[in-house]
Amino acid sequence: MNKLTQGVVLLLFGGAILRASVTDLYLRYVKEGLRPFLIATGVLLVTAAVMTIWYSFRESASSSPDDHGHEHHGPGVGWLLILPVLGLLLVAPPALGSYAANQAGSVVAEPVGGSDYPPLPAGDPVELGLVDYASRSLFDAGQSLAGRELSLTGFITVAPDGSPMLARMVLSCCAADGRPIKIGLDGRAPIDVPADTWVRVTGVHTGRTSKDPVNNVDVAYFDVRTWQEVAEPKQPYA
Structure with a gap:
């Protein structure tokens, strides 16, 4: 998995945590008093994701054509890690019953x-x-x-x-x-x-x-x- 993929996964994961934290969705996962910690975690993940994506684009812009020719890419299957994160963003699981x-x-x-x-x-x-x-x-x-x-x-x-x-x-x-x-x-x-x-x-x-x-x-x-x-x-x- 290259840096860009890592950054996208981090961004989506941090966004999912923030989305749950600023709504009542987080109450299906943790106790009410943990909300500040979830928000802090989401912010840190989003910040790390933005920095990772920025460094990825900067390295791509500064690399020579020969570097591009010899660049090694991770397997495309790494993008599948986005699927469970999208599930968190798009599907709200029910509370334990x-x-x-x-x-x-x-x-x-x-x-x-x-x-x-x-x-x-x-x-x-x-x-x-x-x-x-x-x-x-x-x-x-x-x-x-x-x-x-x-x-x-x-x-x-x-x-x-x-x-x-x-x-x-x-x-x-x-x-x-x-x-x-x-x-x-x-x-x-x-x-x-x-x-x-x-x-x-x-x-x-x-x-x-x-x-x-x-x-x-x-x-x-x-x-x-x-x-x-x-x-x-x-x-x-x-």
């Missing part, structure tokens, strides 16, 4: 602040994250959830027995380390809803639990009273 959730075991919801959980905000229903709900349900025995109407948002995935579950992918850093948090659904659960459909369920806590067959982790349940389909949120990961 039910397939990834079914392949991995549910994350362990860690207790927060020992056994003392802060009271929920006033007003019903209270919007809770799936990790927060699971943690309060499993480690606080649902005491901080008792008597409150709750609302959870996630995508539908299917348990091994065919029943619907609510899930959301949890990232430590990026999509490569994503693990699901899964919540079982009782009551008026959304039956026959396609996997990966995003829904908001409203209901109350239930003490029922089960085990995730993938890694034998405790899974909390939620008693659904009503539900509605919603658009995928800007930040799909927990």
Whole structure:
């Protein structure tokens, strides 16, 4: 691969990173706090690409005819490296969904602040994250959830027995380390809803639990009273 090809690939790759970083597309790959680092990386790649292309043209202009006659070119197949970069620019892959959730075991919801959980905000229903709900349900025995109407948002995935579950992918850093948090659904659960459909369920806590067959982790349940389909949120990961 000659310098010009390298410069073009760097330019497209840096442009793809910048495009994702200045929109919400990057949220499908990494956590929100990494945006400044992605922008800095994209700028550095674009700068390096421009310098590489400039030096390539300068060397071509300063070389003699004899130099051109003896110039060695890399194999043309090197240009194929542009194809995956163009894929990043032109095709926006979906966020991790039910397939990834079914392949991995549910994350362990860690207790927060020992056994003392802060009271929920006033007003019903209270919007809770799936990790927060699971943690309060499993480690606080649902005491901080008792008597409150709750609302959870996630995508539908299917348990091994065919029943619907609510899930959301949890990232430590990026999509490569994503693990699901899964919540079982009782009551008026959304039956026959396609996997990966995003829904908001409203209901109350239930003490029922089960085990995730993938890694034998405790899974909390939620008693659904009503539900509605919603658009995928800007930040799909927990």
